[in-house]
Amino acid sequence: MIIKNMLSNFKRYRFLMFQLIQRDFKVKYKRSVLGVFWSILQPVLMMTVMAVVFSQMFKFSVPGVNYLVYLMTGIIMFNYFSEATTNAMTSVVYNFTLMNKIYIPKYIFPIAKCLFVGINFLLTLIPWFAIILLSHVGLGEISCPLSIWYILLPYIFVCFFMFTLGIGMIVACISVFLRDMFYIFGILLTIWNYLTPVFYSLEIIPESIRWLFKCNPLYLFLTGVRSIVLFGQRPSLTQMGLMGIEGLACLAIGLLIFKKKQDKFIYYV
Secondary structure (H helix, E strand, O other): OHHHHHHHHHHHOHHHHHHHHHHHHHHHOOOOOOOOHHHHHHHHHHHHHHHHHHHHHOOOOOOOOOHHHHHHHHHHHHHHHHHHHHHHHHHHHHOHHHHHHOOOOOOHHHHHHHHHHHHHHHHHHHHHHHHHHHHHHOOOOOOOOOOHHHHHHHHHHHHHHHHHHHHHHHHHHHHHHOOOHHHHHHHHHHHHHHHOOOOOOHHHOOOOOHHHHHOOHHHHHHHHHHHHHHHOOOOOHHHHHHHHHHHHHHHHHHHHHHHHHHHHHHHOO
């Protein structure tokens, strides 16, 4: 019922949603010479730096796979999660003047932020696919297989979006009542980053505590995407089901918390 009402309001306020996303684009790329091209260039530059640091200086590698693709997959997915949830967290507080003037469903703001970052995420897939294709002409020691299972990527990304939006709504709600969340969440994201196999393989983790890293909800999405692009294999049906359950459950929890607390936002923002 909650999700049905959200979809109804999403349709009713789609113009406002478009305006919020358009505003974010203008603010982010204002006076930028390269503009939206930075969304494509940034992950490539970050991957290059991290590849040099971890593969050359610290001698990180993942046996049997193309490390550049392995690394960039982790970078673009965790960067989306980090940026989307951080922007969603501040979205309600930073739009309090608009909330005071007219009635707007409060969850419009975190949704708009996650969609805005999601558009940038889609742009980062361009260099990601380019690097996968370049692996067939000598970029990296091992090429990445191209298989029919790429058709499952949209499903995984949609589940990942739902999970991210759910977390974004939870932290957005908390930050209204506890502004310290702006600082706490940054620390939590740093810890979360190191607990997520973005640049390393779980094989280097002692087997006795490896289960703890597998409990990381981001591990499921990363593993699913990497199974497809690095090995040309379909994630198991159990994995695919868990991704859907994880995404829907997190979104439902975020909506429930948001709906329960949103009427009190006006007294705190």
